[in-house]
Amino acid sequence: MHPTPDHAARPVDNPPARPSVLLSMAPDIAARLLDTRHRTRLTTLARTDPRLVAHELTAPTPAVAAALAEAEVLLTCWGAPPLTSTVLAAAPRLRAVVHAAGSVRHHLTDACWERGIAVSSAAAANALPVAEYTLAAILFANKRVLHAAHRYRDLRAPHDWADALDGTGNHHRTIGIIGASRIGRRVIELLRPFDLRVLLYDPYVDADEAARLGVTPVPLDALCGGSDLVTVHAPQLPATRHLLGAPELALMPDGATLINTARGSLVDPDALLPELVSGRLHAVLDVTEPELPPPASPLWDLPNVLLTPHVAGSLGTELHRLADHALDELERYAHGRPFSAPVLPEHLHHSA
Structure with missing residues (x-):
């Protein structure tokens, strides 16, 4: 065990000394x-x-x-x-x-x-814009804003949007949050005003803490299978590499959305890509593995994918x-x- 730093060890000066x-x-x-x-x-x-x-x-x-x-x-x-x-x-x-x-x-x-x-x-301060990005992505994804924008651009004509977007919306949707990190907790706070059910997978959060957060703790498989949208906020560690692989992604319901603002390594790209190419799942990806997708990657052009260049954090x-x-x-x-x-x-x- 490393020694714990003494954060109050510096002598108090009156007036305080100006450190170099x-x-x-x-x-x-x-x-x-x-x-x-x-x-x-x-x-x-x-x-x-x-x-x-x-x-x-x-x-x-x-x-x-x-x-x-x-x-x-x-x-x-x-x-x-x-x-x-x-x-x-x-x-x-x-x-x-x-x-x-x-x-x-x-x-x-x-x-x-x-x-x-x-x-x-300053991790807590840097968590704020990531959580704000995630909130916007959640609300837009459930409303199918990206899909509607693409279709509107292509049609450029009157269309029955009520029928085309039937079943979309944010009322009584279930949001699955992976990781009660600083960002994950801030996302939970930001979601409170909305009519959403929130599931949480985090092995370090017990039932009492989950109740204080206002979320339902579940295993990872249950979260993937029971969420309309899954958003990833776990740290990048050896244990979290490809945390979401083919079995977990296959559990997500047809039409569900995956949001990743954490690190690309948390999602197995070889398992995710077929789910997106088929159109079964949607995704908002601010991070990928590799960090910059190859020029020929389908991610650049898929209509069900919003791909952004790692901009959720502070800018x-x-x-x-x-x-x-x-x-x-x-x-x-x-x-x-x-x-x-x-x-x-x-x-x-x-x-x-």
Whole structure:
């Protein structure tokens, strides 16, 4: 078991000391993440050069090497390099990593936990736009908006839409949610105002917690067989690879919809494609395996598939929510208070 970081270990100063902070992420991400307001706040909270962005830490430039040697906190986001034992050896004063995005698996290593570095993540903030995308996809899918739009474009003439769309709609539909993750839980919250029944498959949620969430816990097979729409919100782990394969997809009712905003690896593409080509199932896919379908893939042209380029997560102005969260965490750290969203190593075996 790795030691649990002491998130309140920093001495409280009065006034609070300004920790030395180094930005570590892809340079283009830094330019989008931090606007003028954020950079002003960052330089107020910390001793840092917001123009210096470290994307390479194994063989850093002299300026990055000097900043890394002094850094007490790394402010990271997408594109941050792995914090290996070699990198940590060059950062003797490093005590915390504030991640302005979701998963820290890509750059946090065992060496970080062994050193007791405190870690914060903006996963909860990044969950919001994914849940909003999912809500829109659910409501549009049950209403068969994509199908109606395609038919309307093709016909360009009067049509009996009431007959064509008979049986569609969101009233008393059953939604199956795979994974009570941050995103899954937010989707559950967003669905509450609607006349929908919600099933949940999550082996870590017991009956009492499911009752508090207002959902019905069921095994995976029962969820697939009993849902008009299945939406995937489980983490990408070895145990969840191809969680939905041919047997599970075959259980879904004719005309049901699959939504995947998690990771493409959770759904077996070789099992899904025949179900979509036949027209038996519909899908909203923001992620696929591989991430970019081959140019000749039928997914590009199938009328029953809405394919989007991994855009459900934070984009545009939504990145500023991540920056606000990260700077709030940095302020807490500067005041000697624990992070509001700590990442603990013992939770990583079942989280993204």
